[in-house]
Amino acid sequence: MNKDEFRHWSHRAADWAADYRESVAQRPVRAQTEPGNIASLIDASPPEEAQPMQRIFADFERIVPDGMTHWQHPRFFAYFPSNAAPAAVIAEQLAGAMAAQCMLWQTSPAATELEIAMIDWLRQAVGLPEGFKGVLQDTASTATLCAVLTMRETALDWRGNQAGLTGQPALRIYASTRTHSSVDKALWVAGIGQDNLVKIPTDENFAMRMDELRAAIARDRANGLVPAGVVACVGGTSIGAMDDVREVCLVAREAGIYSHVDAAWAGSAMICPEYRHFWDGAELADSIVLNPHKWLGASMECSAHFVREPETLVKTLAIQPEYLKTHGKDGLVNFSEWSVQLGRRFRALKLWFLLRAYGLQGLRERIHNHVAWAEQLALRLGAERDFEITTAPILSLFSFRYKPDDASTDLDALNLRLVNAINDDGRIYLTQTSHDGRLVVRFVAGQFDAQESDVEIAFDTICEVARALQR
Ligand SMILES: *Cc1c(COP(=O)(O)O)cnc(C)c1O
Numbered sequence: 236m237n238k239d240e241f242r243h244w245s246h247r248a249a250d251w252a253a254d255y256r257e258s259v260a261q262r263p264v265r266a267q268t269e270p271g272n273i274a275s276l277i278d279a280s281p282p283e284e285a286q287p288m289q290r291i292f293a294d295f296e297r298i299v300p301d302g303m304t305h306w307q308h309p310r311f312f313a314y315f316p317s318n319a320a321p322a323a324v325i326a327e328q329l330a331g332a333m334a335a336q337c338m339l340w341q342t343s344p345a346a347t348e349l350e351i352a353m354i355d356w357l358r359q360a361v362g363l364p365e366g367f368k369g370v371l372q373d374t375a376s377t378a379t380l381c382a383v384l385t386m387r388e389t390a391l392d393w394r395g396n397q398a399g400l401t402g403q404p405a406l407r408i409y410a411s412t413r414t415h416s417s418v419d420k421a422l423w424v425a426g427i428g429q430d431n432l433v434k435i436p437t438d439e440n441f442a443m444r445m446d447e448l449r450a451a452i453a454r455d456r457a458n459g460l461v462p463a464g465v466v467a468c469v470g471g472t473s474i475g476a477m478d479d480v481r482e483v484c485l486v487a488r489e490a491g492i493y494s495h496v497d498a499a500w501a502g503s504a505m506i507c508p509e510y511r512h513f514w515d516g517a518e519l520a521d522s523i524v525l526n527p528h529k530w531l532g533a534s535m536e537c538s539a540h541f542v543r544e545p546e547t548l549v550k551t552l553a554i555q556p557e558y559l560k561t562h563g564k565d566g567l568v569n570f571s572e573w574s575v576q577l578g579r580r581f582r583a584l585k586l587w588f589l590l591r592a593y594g595l596q597g598l599r600e601r602i603h604n605h606v607a608w609a610e611q612l613a614l615r616l617g618a619e620r621d622f623e624i625t626t627a628p629i630l631s632l633f634s635f636r637y638k639p640d641d642a643s644t645d646l647d648a649l650n651l652r653l654v655n656a657i658n659d660d661g662r663i664y665l666t667q668t669s670h671d672g673r674l675v676v677r678f679v680a681g682q683f684d685a686q687e688s689d690v691e692i693a694f695d696t697i698c699e700v701a702r703a704l705q706r
Contacts, residue, residue, distance in 0.1 A: 263661025320532035322592030386464030470501025475629030481516020503530035
């Protein structure tokens, strides 16, 4: 591809992006494709001869968009949002053009220094005290893994990295039954093991029971096991469960163990002071993760990982063979030492564009609206005779169930059929979860461009599709 062609196709891609965003609301939200449909359209082997861009681009347009679920669709109400605000998308185009490998300060000084600045902007935006530093990890799963590795190494006085875990005492990590599966996976990967994740029961507000946490730590100590850390949940994925972060962190301090707060989704809402009560006490945590790539609008992957003491994290993860040393420049931040991966993308640019292009006010207004619309929808659905709100809105997430009078059928099966029928309909996209042993439907408002009318369409679609179900 020569320079002129590069310019031409870059423009073409930018035009495509603008057209796509403008018309995405006309597409079905969830891909309406069957498994294998897309695979059958892709050549079985790579071409020997170069192919013209014309043809490559045409195949993209023909094959890919219809095979996608449209996360930037304003009526995406499934999972949690994965927003990519237009300004962030533009920053990603620029970062992609430079394609820098941002592992060390010297491999990308602007990326490193902008990342330090953006972490501090975010820290201020969510009201964390000065002193918290941080890094942009790819995902919350990675941030939580890094926190768990830090728990492991602090508990083992850094013997784990050196000697491995054989012969070491069993480490114990505590989290509520409502925390995300990334915590389980972090323990698998860290070699601590699922059996050493102590799942603490929750109370009637879905928060970790403090008496149970204290008892579990004491019991483990008495049995010669080594408590290493606790993970607090702020906005659990299933129904939005919130732990009492202050209490969890105080128990952790009392026990001398590391604390990590998983606020992957709900953390973005902390830019609104009126929601900060949800993580009251977060300033006491050792480590906190929130994903600007979820609700805030920075495209995947952008996970802000704050730490009270960067030294502990860096001591756990820094490895410096000669070829990675930056001689003669002391005190530099090399972000690869704050994470598992060595090579890393320029993630800070999209945050810089996002925070400036919308301002905190613009971002807060969106989050407020999402919360208000979810509350209104829960009220409207709850007022219908044949619907039941199964968990009240926590921020912009609630769950419900269709429960017609005449249902002789299994309500779990009926609601699963409802979710599938809604997603086949295509106007909106919802997902299900299991809550207290029952299958319920989740509704999460949060797409960046969503309007109140989109939530009204959700109400109409849910009622229409439910009442048309064959029972
Ligand atoms: C989404 C989510 C995660 C996982 O986030 P990734 O960035 O996809 O790894 C973890 N915890 C909670 C509470 C989440 O909502």
